[in-house]
Amino acid sequence: LSNFVETDVVIIGAGPCGLFAVFELGLLDLKCHLIDILDRPGGQCAELYPEKPIYDIPGLPEVSGQGLVDNLLKQIEPFAPEFHFGEMVTEIERTEDGAFRVRTDTGTALLAKVVVIAAGGGSFQPKRPPIAGIENYEQKSVFYSVRRMEDFRDHHLVVVGGGDSALDWTLNLQPLAKSVTLIHRRPEFRAAPDSVNKMFSLQERGEILFEQGQVSALKGENGHLESITVKGPNGEVDIACTRLLPFFGLTMKLGPVAEWGLNLEENLVTVDTEKFQTSEPGIFAIGDINYYPGKLKLILSGFHEAALMAQAAKRIVNPDARVVFQYTTSSSSLQKKLGVI
Numbered sequence: 001l002s003n004f005v006e007t008d009v010v011i012i013g014a015g016p017c018g019l020f021a022v023f024e025l026g027l028l029d030l031k032c033h034l035i036d037i038l039d040r041p042g043g044q045c046a047e048l049y050p051e052k053p054i055y056d057i058p059g060l061p062e063v064s065g066q067g068l069v070d071n072l073l074k075q076i077e078p079f080a081p082e083f084h085f086g087e088m089v090t091e092i093e094r095t096e097d098g099a100f101r102v103r104t105d106t107g108t109a110l111l112a113k114v115v116v117i118a119a120g121g122g123s124f125q126p127k128r129p130p131i132a133g134i135e136n137y138e139q140k141s142v143f144y145s146v147r148r149m150e151d152f153r154d155h156h157l158v159v160v161g162g163g164d165s166a167l168d169w170t171l172n173l174q175p176l177a178k179s180v181t182l183i184h185r186r187p188e189f190r191a192a193p194d195s196v197n198k199m200f201s202l203q204e205r206g207e208i209l210f211e212q213g214q215v216s217a218l219k220g221e222n223g224h225l226e227s228i229t230v231k232g233p234n235g236e237v238d239i240a241c242t243r244l245l246p247f248f249g250l251t252m253k254l255g256p257v258a259e260w261g262l263n264l265e266e267n268l269v270t271v272d273t274e275k276f277q278t279s280e281p282g283i284f285a286i287g288d289i290n291y292y293p294g295k296l297k298l299i300l301s302g303f304h305e306a307a308l309m310a311q312a313a314k315r316i317v318n319p320d321a322r323v324v325f326q327y328t329t330s331s332s333s334l335q336k337k338l339g340v341i
Ligand code: FAD
Pocket: 012, 013, 014, 015, 016, 017, 018, 035, 036, 037, 038, 042, 043, 044, 045, 048, 049, 053, 054, 055, 056, 087, 088, 089, 090, 118, 119, 120, 121, 122, 123, 124, 255, 256, 257, 286, 287, 288, 289, 297, 298, 299, 300, 302
C-alpha cells in the first residue's frame, strides 16, 4: 500500500456539503479526511460556476460559487481536515470490527468508523478529446489530471485547453518540464486573468510556447508519445511531445457509488431523514447524492443534513460520550475548538 491512513470519518467528495460536514463533525471532535477526484475543493460550485452568484445561501445575500467555497474552507480551518485530491474512491469494505476500509484508485487506503458520501452528482470525469487513437496513449503519455508533478519532470509537455486547469498546470509544470507548449483553439482564455498574464509573460521570455489551433494527430509507439500535430490558422505544425495534458472539461457520472451495495433510488442513495444514514449503518449520504421524500437539491439542504449526520456519527465513533446540545455563540468549549477564545 502506498498510503495508509486511520481517522474518525472519511468524507467522499469535497463539494460544499462535504466541506461543511467537516465543521459539524469538528464541533463534535471528530477528525476528517476528504477525498475528491478533482484537484481542488468545491465540487460543482468551483468546477461548474465559480464566478456565478448564488442568492439562496442563508445569511449571504450574494456569494459566488468560488466565494462560498473559500468561506467554507476558512470556516473549517480550525479542524485541519486532510484532503486527498486527484483520487477516486473505488471501494468501501466493512472490516471485522465494524469499521470501514476505503480505497482509492491511486492506492490510498483509509480506515474509519464512519463514511460520509458527499459525492454530489457523482464523479467528475474528464472528457476525452476527439483525437484518433488517443486511448492508446492514456495513462502512459496522456493524462487528464496531474497526480504527481514529478511524472512531468524533464518531459516535453503539451497542455491543451483555455480554462483554469490548463493555465494552472502550464504555469506550475513549466519549471520542471524540458519544454512546455500550451495549445488553445482561440487566443482568448476562460481562466483567471492573473494566470493568463503570467502565461503571456513566460511566452514573451521564450520560456513557454503558445500555439493556437487543435491537436489533429499523435505520433509515437507503444503508448509513448514522441510528437503531436497541431492544426492552426497558419497550417499544420509538429511539436515534440512526450506528455500530453488535455483539459476538455468534465462530465458527471455516478461512478463507483453504484457498486457499494447501498440501496439506490434512480441513481441516488436512499437515506432516512433523522440521521441521513444509508441502508448500511455507519455509512451516511448528504448533499446532492442522497434521496428521501421531499429532497431538494440545494446547498442549504446539504448543510442541514450534515448537522444531523454529525450527531449520529458521534454516537458511532464515541458511543460512551455524552453529547450536549450547545450554541457556538455561547459555548466556551465550542469557541475553544474554533480557536476564537
Ligand atoms: P458536489 O458539489 O457535486 O461535489 C461532489 C464532489 O464529490 C465532486 O467534487 C466529485 O468530484 C466528488 N466525488 C464524487 N464521487 C467521488 C468518488 N467516488 N471519489 C472521490 N470523489 C468523488 N444550489 C443552490 O443551493 N443554489 C444555487 O443557486 C445553485 N446554483 C447552481 C448553478 C449551477 C450552474 C449548478 C450546476 C448547480 C447549482 N446549484 C445551486 C446546485 C449546487 O451546486 C449543488 O446542490 C451542490 O454543489 C451539491 O453539493 P455536494 O457537496 O452535495 O456535491
